[in-house]
Amino acid sequence: MQSLGSVRARVTPDHGFVIVLGTGYQKPFLPDFREGRLCYASDDILYLMSAIGWAHDDEVILEAWPGQPPPDPAAERSDTTNMVLSEGRIYVSRLMEAAVSPVLTAGSPGPYHVRVEVTGRAAVATYYEDRTPGDPHALEQMRVHLWPASVGETLVDDDGAKA
Numbered sequence: 146m147q148s149l150g151s152v153r154a155r156v157t158p159d160h161g162f163v164i165v166l167g168t169g170y171q172k173p174f175l176p177d178f179r180e181g182r183l184c185y186a187s188d189d190i191l192y193l194m195s196a197i198g199w200a201h202d203d204e205v206i207l208e209a210w211p212g213q214p215p216p217d218p219a220a221e222r223s224d225t226t227n228m229v230l231s232e233g234r235i236y237v238s239r240l241m242e243a244a245v246s247p248v249l250t251a252g253s254p255g256p257y258h259v260r261v262e263v264t265g266r267a268a269v270a271t272y273y274e275d276r277t278p279g280d281p282h283a284l285e286q287m288r289v290h291l292w293p294a295s296v297g298e299t300l301v302d303d304d305g306a307k308a
Contacts, residue, residue, distance in 0.1 A: 154237040154246035158195035165191040169231030183224035209251040220262035256294040
């Protein structure tokens with residue numbers, strides 16, 4: 146199985162996270178970040194939690210799949226969630242103000258499974274123990290896989306609403 150498409154962006158996380166938005170985003174969602182998850186989602190919004198809150202870049206890759214993709218054996222950490230894409234399209238944003246990636250068409254509007262896999266996280270944390278913040282050499286990579294939920298499948302997103 147191959148991905149249906151992908152987009153990527155390099156962005157500096159703000160306050161420890163990167164925000165990915167569906168093109169139909171309207172409703173604010175603020176998760177309980179104390180849960181320590183890698184990702185949190187609700188309708189048309191996905192928070193990606195970074196290794197540290199500042200001083201490095203994250204490469205975010207969004208990939209649309211027709212079904213559940215195979216996991217990356219090199220991933221240092223992964224997490225799953227569910228979200229609704231009201232228009233079937235998604236992009237990486239900078240503080241919800243501007244797109245920093247092209248828009249990815251994931252498929253039809255509706256509920257999606259999401260798996261986030263991270264590499265480079267340990268290297269970012271180790272690198273900054275001995276270096277000055279802002280040094281551009283450390284990079285964390287977050288790969289976001291999206292695939293449609295099965296017909297009739299009941300999903301619950303991270304704010305407890307049925308997706």
